Amino acid sequence: MLTSLIRFELHWQLRQASLWAGFVVLGGLVFLASVGNIDFGAGDQVNINSPYAIAVNVLMFAALAGFFIPMLAANAALKDHSVRMDELVFTKAVSRRQLFTARYLGALLAANIMFCGVLLGLLLAEFGPFAEPGRLGDFHPEYYVKAWLFLALPSLLFATSLYFLVARLTSSLSATYFVVLLVTAMFPIWQSVYSADTKDLVAPLDTIGIFAFLDMTRYWSLEQRNLELFEMTGPLALNRGLWLLVGAVLMASSFICFKPRMPNIQRPKKSVRFQRFDGARPPLQQLKRPIMGWLFHFYCFELRSSASSLVYIGLIVVFCLNLLLGTNAHLLGVDGVAHRPTTQFMLARINESFVFSAYLIIIYFGAALVHRSKDSGFDALLDVQPLVNAVRLLGHYAVLVSMLLIALLVSIVVALCVQLLHGEGPVDLLAFGYGVLVNRGVNLYLLAGLSVLVATLLPNKYLAMVITTGLILLQQYAGELGVEHHLLDFSIPTAVYTGLNGFHPYLQAQGWFAVFWFLALAVLFRVFLPFYPRGNEPQWRFAKRKFFAGVNPVSISCFVLMLATGTYIYFNTNILNQYSHTDALLANRAQAERLFASSQHSVGLQVTDADIAIDLYPSSQEAKARGVLHISNVSAESVNSLLVRVNPALKLQALTIDGKVPSSATPTLGYYLFEFDNAIDANHQVALHFTTQWLRDGFKNHGESTRLVNNGTFLTPFDLLPSLGFFNAERIHDKHLRQRHGLGPLPPLPDLDDKAAQASTYLGNLGRLNYHAVISTEPNQRVVSSGELINTWEANGRAHFEFLSSHPIGMMFPVLSGDYQKASRIWQGVELAVYFHEDHGTNVDAMLNAMTASMQYYTEQWGSYPHASLSVVEVPGYQANAMSLPGVITMAENHGFDEAIPSKQKSSRMFFTLAHEIAHQWWANQVIAANTQGARLLTETLAQYGAMRVVQRTFGEDAVVDLRGYELDQYFSSRGHVESEHPLFRSQQDHVAYHKGAIVLERIVSLLGEEKLNMALAEFFVQHRHKISDYPTSKALLAQIYSITPPQHKQEIHALLEQRQWFDFSIDSAEMVESKAGFTLHIDLVNQGWMSNASEQHIKLNQEALTNLSVRDEQGTEIYVQALKLAPGESTIEVTVSQKPAYLLIDPGILWLDINRQNNQWRL
Amino acid sequence: MLQLHEVSKTYSGGVLALNHVSLQIEQGLFGLLGPNGAGKSSLMRTLATLQQPDSGSISMRVGSGETLQWQGNDQQVRHLLGYLPQQFGVYRGISALRLLDHLALLKGIVDSKIRKMEVEALLDMVNLWERRHDQVAEFSGGMKQRFGIAQALLAQPELIVVDEPTAGLDPLERNRFHNLLAELGQQAIVILSTHIVEDVADLCDQIAILANGKVMAQGDIDTLTDPNATTIWQLILSREEVALFEEHPRLISKQLKRGQFELRFYGQHSPAPQAKQVPPALEDIYFTVLAQHQLLQPSS
Incomplete structure (x- = not known):
């Protein structure tokens, strides 16, 4: 009997479209994610069929399956009730237990069959033709079986039990979906509060199990990720076991609730008696067709109902909770840094918190609004009213957009409250308005239109939700799937807000793309309006006739306007500007590497003098540079050719050596070759004259310059000036990308014993030079650069600044321009200055303190500082966190300027970062490492060491222990992203040089003593500072350290540095x-x-x-x-x-x- | 006058729902009778603009004297139409007053004062005045049906199409509704589709009998039920005697009354010597039409 019942249920489930929709959608998405290298946390270097990647995908997609399971579970739970068969079924000779078992098992089996789509998608990715061979390991069926049994099954059981129970308790699919939304919305909440401090709480509570899994595998190396099948131990076992148990309890509860449901009969409130209404019926009126009045009334009526629905209010509550918890976690320092709620910070939090809720609103209400009258049966009355379909369609869209707007406005109010509570000011309403309602909102309003349209075209609400979900996911991952042009991905470019620069470089592009896509939406609305579900006809009957009915003057006009707008956009993005797909850019880089990386044309040559003039036009994002670079042959050999690289985005107006132009050029890649009739002999010079222009025409699809901006320009020589030889930063480092573009493995850096390599620095042909520059900018701005500011003047309505170095400096000099305030103090004759945006001055004193402490320690321990000033300059948030250049340190506004500095007794990230960057004034700007392996030990590791010591001296041992804990965690957790680790003394890997290096040097201090180690470093510094050839290697540093190491520690220190x-x-x-x-x-x-x-x-x-x-x-x-x-x-x-x-x-x-x-x- | 000319409708599954239906319907109550699947609801939905006919035309001379064609004029038709479907639902959480006001505005009653008067008067008319602030979704079946009637009467429609309107109403309400329909029939065309022959007999001046998508009979109800007609025969038999007549080709109905069976036959000739000629009731006419078209299974 029971077997027959289960078979019957399974047969019924297998005929449900939702099961197969889920199967196809989940399978399709996981397939696309795998072959499209979409990283759900597995890491981009992990094999796509590795046990780790399979486990991560299975966990994530088991969660996603939660969107489909209600259709299987709730339908099984409610099917008697919905068709009023309760009394028929429950009066048959079948026990309640048997009936429940069959229903429940049918739903659970169906959920698992649906989930097989995920496993099939993963297998297709593994065996299909699209996977990159370099990202495939051996096939192991047990990876799939174990992931399904131990990771997916608890989630599927929990979801089936929960939704079955909710459906039985509420008799409502909507209520069940409300619970789905609540469960789903917990994920971003956990994500926002997840940290080392909270992981023990979050890992078990997360219903998906992903946090427990990631926590357990946090320190796994890449090799482990590719080969090691997870064990069901620790937090993962606890999590999966817990949710399996919860699922079982919910299942038992479902059984208790599994009873026939009696009709809900209510007693009338009072007897109804005929009572003649004393008013009369009004006289017959001329009926009207008030389109706008209808639209307004319909909008208000529908908005009132939808916005007061439980699902919507629940989503808003979840969103606010997410925003508040996430904000609070970041304010308290969930990422190791306590922030202040600046406008930029709050906008970032809103974006993080809202996107999930917004998609849920779009997916759920887009379909619910359109199908609302049909679902409730009200269509029988509504469809015969003279209300035109256009009003209904536009009304639905307006309601959905309003629901998004309400949520966005709530987020602004919450953000403002947070700012006011923390005394953060001034409140920038315009930034919030634009940033939230436009910058973030427009793409959501577009998706809302798509959602309404999909619901209009499909007869089934849930199918519409599934399709909309798929479309949103496709749009989100369009870039990874190769679609990057915003003319194709139904979105506008999203601007990054910075306090210095607002939304400046993106506004024009955003406006045009928004016009284009709203016109496209208008075309789609008009063309498909005749398909609006009304009456009894199947929607797609007479599709051809309906389609041509939709192609009318309105849709054609919108289409023509859309084409015109699209053409204008294309003209800007692809004609005025060069549009390059990421693959094309990578192909260019690969080509440049193939052609020029092994070039010997510039070996031995260095720029030794630069005399340049730069005119900056920040408001129009343009610049001109001209001048002369004196290039010296610092080698012993004669050189008869020179390869020059000029940023290919520049307009090159002149490039000559002694009046001669390059003998060959590859302008698309930016390389120019000079071949000399008379070779440049050792210690001889040539003069390279150049004129370049940085022009801005129209707008770009993506990649708007964030370096030359309205306020906070930050340029380096590579941006504006010619450089010598191959531009090493162009090399593609990712193994798989190299393979895809026909490059062999990344060549290792020259060996430590390679004497020739010691002639150049780790920055390539960038050596030391005498620097003279006249830089002009707009009158309200101030320029900061390396060297001494020897003169300033105003002429022709522009501000001019002249810089001159008193001795050779590293060639990585910055050109910075912004509307800056300046705070400074004199320390031992050196001017310590901070240049900052007028609203960002909170931490300036603390910065000056950090600069003073660092300068004090480094000059005392290692040697003198060579410049007359040291400036910290604030740059917009889209720049690198911090960078050390000769006499100048750039620091991004969201990396120090927005930090909530704890107190004078505690360290901060800003303090550590500044100490690190200031250490580079010794270890990178004065002592420059040779172009060999291990160069980063001489730069980053020593800067880390210096910063640790300054923190220790300023804030004590506890502060430095905290930092060591952080570095240790970063070191081990980074190992999963690199193929094989190098020993510290040979390593160019960040996680080794920064994180392992910091621990290693601290350990050496504990063995040798700080003073002794610093003395060795000082000696090393004196030996190698200001060199222009025969640059030092890590081997030389090791020798210095070993020279002071007593025998009992030799083995350990050797192991730390070399093993x-x-x-x-x-x-x-x-x-x-x-x-x-x-x-x-x-x-x-x-x-x-x-x-x-x-x-x-x-x-x-x-x-x-x-x-x-x-x-x-x-x-x-x-x-x-x-x-x-x-x-x-x-x-x-x-x-x-x-x-x-x-x-x-x-x-x-x-x-x-x-x-x-x-x-x-x-x-x- | 509402005129249907050769109206046909075939559904996407291939079912011929209306087969060249032609009707002329004058002002007053018009009854539409037919067995399940006859095409009544298809005809009602077509009249209510919920579906388009594949061929044929529908037109109506409206109050202004103009003739309004259905084809391509859905919105105008909807202005003059009042429609009560057999089943309908309502949104949750909305009172009768507000929902009727909503529908009145959608109907085109723009003036808020007029709309208020209209809504309140209709709620009173259908005896829902005291429950006007209650949620319609919480109404009992009969009350909901009365709400449906109220919305169908909004803006004094010239054409009222009602499908099984008295289902779920108690006898008192049913009477009230019949009176209301009769009153409305003085000023509008009221098309009443029902299974209850008695309702049609009581209310309608004209009827049409539909079967298999075709109009099998139509006409004035008095003519159809002419008491002088000599076509219906009655036979009272015991249980044992009935079997002899079960297969009689002109048998149209069989009813058990107080232990004896009353059998009715149609035709010019007596089916048995003991048969008695009786004046035809509308039900006899309905069954006769079905029997003549071999659509009746009296033994069932």
Whole structure:
């Protein structure tokens, strides 16, 4: 009996269109995501069929399946009720238990069959012809089976049980979808509050399980991600187990509610008696067709109903909650930095929080509004009213847009309240209005139109929701799927707001694209208006006739206008400006690398003098540069050719050497070759004369310049001036992209022993030069550059600034221009200055303090500062966080200027960043590393070290321990994105140079002592500062360090710098016995260590580790500390302390590369 | 006068719902009778502009004296139409007053004062005045039907199309509605589609009988039920005797009354010696038409 019932239910489910719609949509999306390299968290270097990528996709798509499961679960739960068969079914000889089991299992099986679409999509991606061979590993069916059983099944069971129960309790599919929205909306909330502090709470509560999975695999290397199948342990097991259990409880609850439902009969409020109304019927009136009146009335009527619906209010509440929680988390420092709620910050939070709710509003209400009258049966009355279809269609659209607007306005109000509560000012209403209602809103209004249109064309509301979801996803990932032109992706370019520059570079493009797409929407509305669902005819009957009815003067006029607008846009984006698809840009870079990377034409040549004049026109985003670069042969050999690179986006007006033009040119790539009749001999010079223009014609599809802007221009020599040789930044680094564009593996940097490579710096042909520049700008702006400002004047309505270096500086000099305020102080004869936007002055004093502390430490420990001034210049938020250039440090406004600086006793990211960048004035600007492996040890690692030490001196040991914790986490969590790690002394990898390097140098300090290490560094600095050839390598630094290393530490320091080792120290158990002597602790410890050898094998280490054991009380105060010689493997120690301890900690200073710090602690 | 000329409608599934239907309907109440699937609802929906005929034409001489063609004039037709479908639903959370006001505006009653008067008068007319602030979605079946009647009467339509209007009404309300329809029939064309022959007999001046999408009979109700007609025969039989007449080709109805069966036959000749000629009722005419077209299964 039960088997027959289940078979019947499954057969019924298999005939539901929603099941197959879900199957196709989920399968299609996961397929596109896999072959289109859309990264849902797996990482772009991971194989698409790796156990890690399969697991991440399965988790994410099991969540997405939650949108389809209500149709399966709720329909199964409600199908008797909806067709009033309750009484028939429940009076048959079948037990309630059997009936429920069949219904529930039918729904669960259907959900799993639907989910097979995901597995099929992944298999198609693996075996289909579209996957890149370089991103495929071996096929392992167990990856799929395990991911489905352990990751997807709990989610599917939970969703089926929940929606089955809600449907039974409410008898309403709408209410069920409301719960779907609530469950779905929790994801961005978890995302916004997820951090190291909250992960233990978030990981179990997240219904998807993705946070637990990502937490568990956070430190996995790329190799692990590609080969290691996850284990059901730790937070992942807890999460999946918890939601499996919740699913089972909900299932049991569903069974309890599974009873026949009686009709809801209400007693009349009072008896109805005939009572003659004393008013008379009005006289017959001429009926009218007030189109605008109807539209307004229909709009108000529908808006009132929809905006007061539970689903909408719920979404607004969820959105506000998301916004407030996310904002609060960021204000408190969820990403390690406490922010202030500036306009830029709040706009970013609104964007993050709202997009999810907005899509849900669009998807749900677009279909619900159009199908509302049909769903309720009111169409039988409404369709015979003389109300025209256009009013109904436009009314629905206006209502949906208004619902979005209400939500957006609510977000603005919330943002303003947050700002006012935090005393943040001044409130920029215009920025909020444009940023939220236009910049963010227009794309949503366009999608809203699409949603209404899809619902109009489809007879089924839920099918419309599914199709709209698919369209939104396609639009979101259009770029990844190769569609980048906004004339094709139904969207306008989104502007990035900055406090310095507003929305400036994007406004024109946004306006034109908005006109284009709204006209397109008008065309679609008019053409498909005859398809509006009305009456009894199937919508698509007489489709041809309806279509041609829609092609009328209105639609044709809109179409013509749309074409005209599109043509104008195309003229701007593709004719006036060069439009290049990302693939084409990469192909250009690949071509440049093929043609010029191995060029020997400029070897031995360096720019040694620059005499330039630059005119900046920030408001029109234009510039002119002209001048002469004196190029010297610093090698011993004669050079008879020179390769010059000029930014191909510039208009090159002149490029000559001694009056001669290049003998060959590739202007599309920006390369020009000079071949000399008379070779340039050693120590001889030639003069390169140039004139370039940075022009702005019309607007671009994307990639509007964010360097030359209305306020906050930041240019480097590569932007405006010719440079020598191949432009190394053009190299494609991604392995798969290189393969796709026919390039071999990225060539390694020259070996440390390559003497020839030591003739040039790690920046290529950028050596040292004498710098003289006259830079003019608009009169309200101020220019900052390297060298000394020797003269300023105004002429022809423009402000002029003249800079001259007193000695050779690194060629990476900046050209900065903005409407800046200046704050400064003199420290030991050096002017320390901060140039900032007038509203961004809150942290300026703290910045000057950080500059003073850093300058004090570095000059004292390493050597003198070479410039007369050190300037920190604020740049707009779309620039790199911070950059150190000769005498100038740029800092993005959202990286320090918006930080909530805690107090004088605590460090901040701004402090650390400035200390790091200022250290580069020694380690990058004075000592420039050679162009060999390990150059970053001499730049980034030493800058990290310097910053750590300044923090330690200023704020104490606790502050630096916090920083070490952060660096350690960043180091291990970055390993999943790189193929094979280099040892520190050879590495060019960021995570090694910055994060591992910081820990390693701190460990060396703990072994050698800070003073001793700084003395060695000072000696090294003196030896190599201001060199113009024979640049130093990391090997030289290592030799310097080894020279001061006592024998007992040699092995460890050697391993830290030259090997790849990592450890896992843990406290296996600890017991406390109280006695007269105090509290005796018996502690079982484990010391495990590994090393990667040259063939990437992991070899277990068998070495002792010198560290500390810290015993702390409940408040975290250290009550006892003991140096430990941690034996390899397991060991036991006994410690007696006088005070009652609360917990123990090994390596409290975070000085070891310990991959799992969680097991270093033991709570007693 | 409403004129339907050769109106045909075939659904996308191939079902011929209306087959060259031609009718002339004068002011007053017009009854539309027919078995299930006869095409009544198709005809009503076509008149209500909810679907277009594939061929044929519908036109009506309106109050202004002009003739309004249905084809291409949906909006004008909707102005003069009052339609009460057999089943309809309403939005949740909206009172009768507000919903009727909404529909009145959509109907084209722009003047808010006039609209208010109209809405209140209609709510009173259908006996919903006291419940005007209650949600229509919470109404009982009968009350909801009365709301439907009220909305069909908005703006004093010249053509009223009502499909099974008294379903769910109690006898008192049914009477009231009949009176109302009769009153409306004085000024408008009222087309009443129903299964209840008695309703049509009581109310309508003219009727049409539809079957298989065709008009099988139409005319003045008095003519059709002429008491002098000699076409209907009555036979009272015991249970045992009935079997002899079960297969009689002219049998049109069989009813059990107080232990005996009353059988009715049509035709000029007596089906049995004991048969008695009776004046025809509308029901007899209806069944006769169906039987003549072999659409009747009296044994059932």
